[in-house]
Amino acid sequence: MIALAALALAPLGGLARLAAHSDAEIWAHLAAYVLPPALANTLLLLGGVAAVTAVVGVGTAWIVTAFEFPGRAALIWLLPLPLALPTYIVAYVYVDILDTLGPVQRALRATLGWSAEFLNVRSLGGAVLVMGFVLYPYVYLGARAMFQTQSAATVEMARIFGAGKWRLARDITLPLARPAIAAGLTLALLETLNDIGASEYLGVHTLTLSIFTTWLNRGSLPGAAQIACLMLVAVAALLAVERLGWRRRAFTGLDQQARTPRAVLSRRGRWLATAACLVPVTFGFLVPAGFLASEVVARGLLVGFDSALVRHAATTVALAAVATTLTIAFGFGAAVAVRLVRDPLAAACVATAGLGYALPGTVLALGLLSPVIAVDEAVNALVERIAGRDVGLVIMGSGAAIVVAYVIRFLSIAIGFGQAGFARISHDLDDAARTTGARAAGMIWTIHLPLARPALWGAALLVFVDCLKELPATLLLRPLNVETLSTYVYQFATRGSFEEGALAALLIVAVGIPAVMRMVRYADDALHVAVTSPPEPQR
């Protein structure tokens, strides 16, 4: 566990090294002119995204778990899909569609004579909506996994005592799912904090952007690293407060009985449910993906297929698969360990290990450079002594550095989902298993993992798709001649013609879709097994 924390601390150490030069002059300047507006913009953006993702994520998760309605089977796996689209690409798409010269305003002008300038996406409101509709799946996935495993008995009991569906949602379902919702919301907000491309393009000057301008324009890497450190401290403090909030309460509401049957709605209610789920799917996925598809056709990207894309896709999937496997193993391992050990030091280590997500990707990559290369130097020296051969920088040169960055960055997803999943399993179960003589390993295998499987698959899906589209760390840490789909898309986007990368962007989605479908199904099957056949504790 300490090793895991050390791994996550490596880039922070590198960052601290960069920050360890005083630059008093820059701070006077930053405090006077840069940070106040950047902080205000950042808080407004975070507040807005929190509101959108919470309402959309929790709302849709509740609807698909609680009700039966037309199209539900398809919507279950359509709802997470916006995840597979890079946020900045969606920002570009919406500017193209909604700007003054775009098709929507043109149509409004032609038919109704409106000049619909309020549709201006290049604004704070635009950024909130774009990011909200791309990032709500983080909340949706967490909330759905929790709603699904909610005890039928609890729900039935509440119903018997006359709770209607709204009261049920407000008093039972939501509070019990709070850890998962909080975890999902945290991820969505940290993703927002990590964004540079969309906010710069939409003209929202955030703290993250000010880290970059301080580094590249104000010429102060220490100043930039210091802002990043402060941001990290703020995030860590908020996370700690949130954890404290739910750790004192019990959320164990899971038992071995059958799931609550989904309620049947009135005719109108059914179609309302369908519509409510279709809105985020449309804005977060169908519109941007449709736009990309039309660009693929219009630009003949399929006809003039760039064969290198196959190689890039294979590279992308391989890196993401390896990183996901490691991240889930480490993350769930850590979450289980914390549960079994119940030791504050272990908990602190795990909380530290989750900090990687709170750093913008480029900052993480910058911080990783020196520790990774220090290991590389050591390996090289060792090989030179033993074999008398200079192998150069093995980790940097092989792409292993990218995997390390992914694991550090996305560990908190696995830990968060793991802990939220395990929090639902009563400690009574552990105690009962222990009295029957079960060992820790057997208990994890037969009780914890099966019961936490929906959370596990949810986390795996998120990590995998996040790895597929990760850009900044990949960009800076990849070996010569290696591209992933997202770095490939990016080279068109930096030149201002992201449409040329439309096919590669869709390939990210295409790789993501089977993963989403498969994991949604696995999660459901796992749940089915878990709730219908009580695990046998080892004797």
Place this chain on the structure above:
Amino acid sequence: MKVSLRIAGTLVVTSLMASAAFAQSGEVNVYTYRETKLIQPLLEAFTGATGIKVNVISASSGLEQRIKSEGTHSPADVLLTVDIGRLEDAVQAGISQPISSPLLDQVIAPQFRDPEAHWYGVSLRARVVYASKDRVTQSAITYEELAEPKWRGKICVRSGQHIYNNALFAAVITKYGVDKSEEWLRGLKANLAQKPSGGDREAARDVAAGKCDLGIGNTYYWALMHDREADKKAWAEATKVILPTFVGGGTHVNLSGVVLAKHAPNKANAMKLIEWLVGEKAQHMYADMNYEYPVRAGIALNPTIAGYGPLTPDPMPIAKIAQNRKAAANLVDKVGFDN
């Protein structure tokens, strides 16, 4: 998952073999801020001409930091940049070495190279005005004029912290000093039609949409939209490019340039590449494919670029502009340009 693990394993092994091969002759390793796709044709032509294989990594920031961290084992031979700022950053980071080439000194004007020979420009781009064809009648303009009240609420531009604007503002400081430049920048800020956002293409888009009369952008974006991007041709056609000048001076130009890495493992090949880039063939390619101004004299411009009229670069040494980048960034903060 098993299959992907196997793929990953193969990948790791092959890249290990590849990284071991880098040290061998017949290769050169290029770290570039310029997108791979854009320079690929140039590099392929180089390989065709010399048989030297080119390995590439591109990124948008942090390459100096990477080379610096990689230290003596860095595979980097050559760093290509799209902006004067990054050239200066590379020198400051201590990752460059002087390039000694009589050919480069002969071909590239002193204004466009480092006095200490740590970097050389290979192509130029100018920061110009996209003016509305309908609403702007004048055919000449000065940078000074952009701050005059006659343009109140009529100018669109991307973030003042973007490297291209940063270099333009640094050039103004080089000309007029910080105090007068602050006044100028406040004037320009007052003339903006909207909060800075988007990229250089949006400057043309917004002029075409009637949001403003003047957009500020680089020379090649307009040409790309006009010649190559059918969906954006209308934006270019709604505007005309005016090459602004400083009063009594010329047009602000920025450089894409080249640095020789301090620990370049393939130095001889790196020198061949650098010299090839300013050769006639490569310079023609820069002009025709990338719509840039060749740094070498006597190379024909792309017809669309030539259509802007003759370019007279301002005579200030580019190295001087680089020194004022930080001051320019601070001014942008101070006048709240992006707020």
